[in-house]
Structures are given as C-alpha cells and as structure tokens.
Amino acid sequence: AQTVTQSQPEMSVQEAETVTLSCTYDTSESNYYLFWYKQPPSRQMILVIRQEAYKQQNATENRFSVNFQKAAKSFSLKISDSQLGDTAMYFCAFMNRLNTGNQFYFGTGTSLTVIP
Amino acid sequence: GAGVSQTPSNKVTEKGKYVELRCDPISGHTALYWYRQSLGQGPEFLIYFQGTGAADDSGLPNDRFFAVRPEGSVSTLKIQRTERGDSAVYLCASSRTGGSPYNEQFFGPGTRLTVL
Numbered sequence: 456a457q458t459v460t461q462s463q464p465e466m467s468v469q470e471a472e473t474v475t476l477s478c479t480y481d482t483s484e485s486n487y488y489l490f491w492y493k494q495p496p497s498r499q500m501i502l503v504i505r506q507e508a509y510k511q512q513n514a515t516e517n518r519f520s521v522n523f524q525k526a527a528k529s530f531s532l533k534i535s536d537s538q539l540g541d542t543a544m545y546f547c548a549f550m551n552r553l554n555t556g557n558q559f560y561f562g563t564g565t566s567l568t569v570i571p
Numbered sequence: 572g573a574g575v576s577q578t579p580s581n582k583v584t585e586k587g588k589y590v591e592l593r594c595d596p597i598s599g600h601t602a603l604y605w606y607r608q609s610l611g612q613g614p615e616f617l618i619y620f621q622g623t624g625a626a627d628d629s630g631l632p633n634d635r636f637f638a639v640r641p642e643g644s645v646s647t648l649k650i651q652r653t654e655r656g657d658s659a660v661y662l663c664a665s666s667r668t669g670g671s672p673y674n675e676q677f678f679g680p681g682t683r684l685t686v687l
Contacts, residue, residue, distance in 0.1 A: 459613070488672040498660060499574075500614070500678035546613045550672045558627070559606075559676070561613025 461562035476532045478547030489530045494544040575679035583685045592648040592682045596665030606662040621669045653686045
C-alpha cells in the first residue's frame with residue numbers, strides 16, 4: 456500500500472520570501488508519479504506541479520519547484536517569491552504508474568499562510 | 572469552457588436519511604472520479620468511472636454508498652442510511668481519459684455533507 460506523509464500541518468511565510476513544504480512517501484513500486492495540489496478556501500483542488508519518478512531532473516513551474524529524492528522517498532515543494540494568493544492547503548499526492556484507474560493517494564496536507 | 576461543477580454545495584441531513592450528490596464533469600471528459608475529504612485529511616478515493624461503467628469502486632467504504640453515471644456524463648453519488656461519520660466534503664474530478672497520469676484530473680468545488 457502507498458502512504459503519503461506531510462509532517463507540517465501549518466506553515467507561514469512572509470510575502471516575497473521562499474518556503475519549502477515537506478512530503479515523504481512509502482511505496483514498493485519503481486514507476487510512479489508525484490504531485491502537489493493546492494486547495495484554496497474555495498475547496499477546488501488545483502494542480503501545482505507533477506514529477507515522474509523515472510526522471511532525475513526536478514520539475515519546475517514558474518515560482519514552484521520540487522526537490523525529488525527518490526532513494527529517500529522525499530518530494531518537497533519550494534515556493535519562491537511567495538504571494539498572498541499562495542495562501543491555501545497544499546497536498547502531496549502519489550499515483551502508481553501501473554494503476555489504470557489513476558487513483559491518487561493524498562497526504563494530510565499543509566496549511567500555508569503568506570503574511571503580508 | 573466550464574469546469575467541473577457539483578451540486579449542492581452544501582447539504583445538511585439527518586442520520587438515517589438518503590442523499591444524492593451530483594457531479595457535472597467537463598464536457599467531453601470520459602473519466603470521472605469521486606473522492607471523500609474528511610476534516611483535516613486529504614481526499615480519499617471512492618470510485619472511478621470510465622464512460623458509463625465503474626472501472627474501480629474499491630474505495631467505496633460499504634454498501635450504503637453507490638454511484639452511477641448512466642449516460643457517461645453526469646454522475647450521482649448516492650448514500651443510504653446516512654451516518655454521522657459520513658460527514659465530509661465529497662469531491663468530484665474528471666479527466667479527458669483515464670489510464671494515464673498525464674491526463675490531468677480537474678476537480679470540482681465539492682459538496683460539504685453534514686449528517687446531524
């Protein structure tokens with residue numbers, strides 16, 4: 456079974472600063488995908504970034520980047536130049552490449568507050 | 572085009588009652604997913620439809636939960652004999668097709684179900 460752990464229930468960061476959210480996971484699979492989703496108060500989950508486990512290069516999307524350490528089963532999200540609109544819950548998620556249903560396994564989330 | 576919509580946005584019911592939650596996916600999306608998000612938790616997979624058929628219902632917690640998608644578009648999640656433990660936000664997501672993590676799942680805003 457896959458498990459995803461987010462050990463930081465709450466974090467805060469000053470506007471324009473950088474913050475890193477942690478995520479670890481456990482799986483016996485070798486091919487899989489990792490995701491970070493953002494959930495603002497509107498409740499709508501929004502994809503932030505995606506990483507394929509077979510790719511060594513860390514994914515980046517504008518101000519968002521990941522530090523993927525496959526051996527350590529770690530997948531942290533770095534947000535640079537934090538903006539007030541980044542305030543939200545952030546969920547780390549795992550998807551097994553061989554899972555034809557594409558089910559996500561989500562962590563418990565980190566509540567991020569950007570302070571003006 | 573419009574995103575995934577869910578109705579109602581909030582539903583309050585009494586223990587033992589029957590409820591139906593509706594999901595309208597993005598037009599043309601053949602894959603549809605239901606998740607349940609309990610307070611303080613990440614979303615938990617319930618069921619996945621590919622077209623009209625339930626391709627994977629392994630996440631449904633018990634036989635009080637049932638979902639249909641008769642025409643391969645709108646889906647209804649049905650809960651019989653509701654219990655207080657069913658209180659949660661029920662999220663729906665759709666993707667262009669299933670079977671690949673490259674097909675991004677787009678989430679709706681969810682229905683918050685409260686069982687008194």
